[in-house]
Amino acid sequence: MDLYAENILDHYRNPRNRGEGNGASMTGNEVNPSCGDELTVHLWIENGMLIKLEWEGTGCAISQAGMSILSEELIGKSVDEVLALKKDDVYALLGVPIGPRRYKCALLCLHTVKNAFAPQSWLKTVEIDGE
Amino acid sequence: MGLDITKIRQEFPILDNNTLVYLDSAATAQKPKIVLDAMNSYYCTSNANVHRGMHSLAEKATIAYEEARKAAAAFIGAAPQEIVFTRGCTESINLIAKSWGSANLRNNDVVALSLLEHHSNIVPWQQLSSEVKWIGIDDAGHVNMEGLDAILKEGNVKLISITGLSNVLGTMTPLQEIIQKAHNAGALVSVDAAQLIVHKKIDVKELDCDFFSFSGHKLYGPTGIGVLYAKQELLEAMPPFLGGGSMIGEVTTEGFTCADIPQKFEAGTPPITEAVGLCAAIDWLSQFDWTDIAKHEQALMTYAIEQLKSIEGLHLLSQLPIGCLSFTIPGIHPHDLTDMIGQKNICLRAGHHCTMPLHKHLGISASTRMSFAIYNTKDDIDRCIVAMNDAINTLTL
Ligand SMILES: Cc1ncc(COP(=O)(O)O)c(C=O)c1O
Numbered sequence: 088m089d090l091y092a093e094n095i096l097d098h099y100r101n102p103r104n105r106g107e108g109n110g111a112s113m114t115g116n117e118v119n120p121s122c123g124d125e126l127t128v129h130l131w132i133e134n135g136m137l138i139k140l141e142w143e144g145t146g147c148a149i150s151q152a153g154m155s156i157l158s159e160e161l162i163g164k165s166v167d168e169v170l171a172l173k174k175d176d177v178y179a180l181l182g183v184p185i186g187p188r189r190y191k192c193a194l195l196c197l198h199t200v201k202n203a204f205a206p207q208s209w210l211k212t213v214e215i216d217g218e
Numbered sequence: 219m220g221l222d223i224t225k226i227r228q229e230f231p232i233l234d235n236n237t238l239v240y241l242d243s244a245a246t247a248q249k250p251k252i253v254l255d256a257m258n259s260y261y262c263t264s265n266a267n268v269h270r271g272m273h274s275l276a277e278k279a280t281i282a283y284e285e286a287r288k289a290a291a292a293f294i295g296a297a298p299q300e301i302v303f304t305r306g307c308t309e310s311i312n313l314i315a316k317s318w319g320s321a322n323l324r325n326n327d328v329v330a331l332s333l334l335e336h337h338s339n340i341v342p343w344q345q346l347s348s349e350v351k352w353i354g355i356d357d358a359g360h361v362n363m364e365g366l367d368a369i370l371k372e373g374n375v376k377l378i379s380i381t382g383l384s385n386v387l388g389t390m391t392p393l394q395e396i397i398q399k400a401h402n403a404g405a406l407v408s409v410d411a412a413q414l415i416v417h418k419k420i421d422v423k424e425l426d427c428d429f430f431s432f433s434g435h436k437l438y439g440p441t442g443i444g445v446l447y448a449k450q451e452l453l454e455a456m457p458p459f460l461g462g463g464s465m466i467g468e469v470t471t472e473g474f475t476c477a478d479i480p481q482k483f484e485a486g487t488p489p490i491t492e493a494v495g496l497c498a499a500i501d502w503l504s505q506f507d508w509t510d511i512a513k514h515e516q517a518l519m520t521y522a523i524e525q526l527k528s529i530e531g532l533h534l535l536s537q538l539p540i541g542c543l544s545f546t547i548p549g550i551h552p553h554d555l556t557d558m559i560g561q562k563n564i565c566l567r568a569g570h571h572c573t574m575p576l577h578k579h580l581g582i583s584a585s586t587r588m589s590f591a592i593y594n595t596k597d598d599i600d601r602c603i604v605a606m607n608d609a610i611n612t613l614t615l
Binding site for chain 1: 553557
């Protein structure tokens with residue numbers, strides 16, 4: 088199956104939940120120095136629930152579509168559910184084969200979200216399982 | 219006389235079925251069959267360790283290895299004892315930094331680099347306690363000679379380490395002029411010739427450079443072997459790099475003495491088969507005339523630039539490139555572009571090409587590079603442009 092499947096291209100061309108995050112509870116960001124992909128995510132948390140999410144960024148179709156797809160999935164989840172997300176969940180959401188060339192692009196969204204919950208280490212990438 | 223490209227292509231097994239469009243030779247060149255055969259034949263008939271053993275096979279292996287040294291020396295106008303075999307250009311530059319640099323550079327000394335440099339000609343110098351100063355480039359991608367003058371004037375410059383040909387912009391540096399200026403200011407010059415070596419005839423004595431490094435694998439030879447040339451008196455004065463077998467004169471329980479050059483810098487079993495392969499590559503390339511090669515590659519370059527300019531918004535990163543060119547297209551990430559055309563067996567390189575300071579200077583994080591070798595054709599370029607247009611349409615639809 089093609090990496091550039093219709094759902095990826097659709098989210099890349101028409102990204103969902105883009106925004107500057109004014110008034111957000113927390114913000115996380117992450118860059119992928121080897122390709123220059125960049126994501127910033129803004130989260131609104133209320134009573135342990137993620138009620139709103141906005142994101143900004145530049146980069147390849149996989150990293151940007153990945154964030155867009157993940158954003159739709161995350162809104163309405165509890166913080167615990169968000170923190171429990173694993174890389175395989177992201178691969179499943181994308182639904183396309185992610186090889187060794189592109190896994191960093193695909194997982195950038197998850198790193199960015201997890202970084203938002205670890206502001207002390209926001210310059211450091213928060214480890215996600217088994218990468 | 220001109221080159222018979224059809225015949226040349228037939229010598230490259232990987233190009234056999236004509237489905238591959240390989241425009242990434244600046245990363246590594248493809249290998250002609252004669253190089254692969256030479257290495258295979260060496261393993262089948264002459265394999266032994268070099269400089270170790272009295273049996274005739276060891277002698278055969280030693281002769282083959284030393285013949286390769288002579289070939290590499292003759293190829294760049296050096297003497298055989300001035301040629302050190304390394305694992306590649308990266309190791310050659312590290313050898314200079316770790317050996318000559320550690321012995322000769324102090325805290326206030328300056329190593330001048332250009333913004334064009336590959337990480338392998340940056341990091342080894344940053345690992346030393348001496349200072350690094352940067353020679354800028356102009357909008358066309360050429361080194362700023364006034365910037366160089368200014369740095370030399372500030373004093374304390376002990377070394378200029380500079381590429382002969384940018385692996386991103388394809389711009390040549392005026393080596394002759396740089397070397398003269400450096401020497402007048404009492405500085406040495408190390409040339410990173412990883413890219414230059416395959417596009418231009420080099421005579422290190424005429425250039426009068428002090429160090430000169432390149433890899434075998436960009437020169438139609440195998441990976442795992444590189445060359446360091448240094449002037450004899452420099453090599454003689456430099457401390458050894460790695461310690462081990464072959465680099466010693468004598469070892470006692472108290473210490474060791476060094477072998478003569480170049481063995482002093484070749485600790486351990488060297489890449490013997492790779493040296494044989496490099497020798498075959500040099501012989502193979504030397505059958506062609508450098509002016510014919512340049513003419514062929516420049517014709518491809520001119521044609522490629524013409525075709526690329528038909529792509530809306532495409533921005534070329536330099537002017538008058540040689541060997542390779544790089545570009546950006548607004549809204550199209552180089553990784554998407556090269557991944558998509560890669561699915562059609564068309565190879566371009568994307569990313570920062572191991573030149574992050576240059577990309578930062580250009581205000582971009584990544585670019586796409588197209589590079590040319592002796593076996594490329596206009597048809598390669600045509601097929602690449604068609605695939606690029608398809609990819610751009612898919613991404614922007
Ligand atoms: C300009 C330049 N310098 C140095 C190198 C390093 O060569 P290698 O990786 O073969 O050691 C390269 C190749 O990538 C290069 O293009």
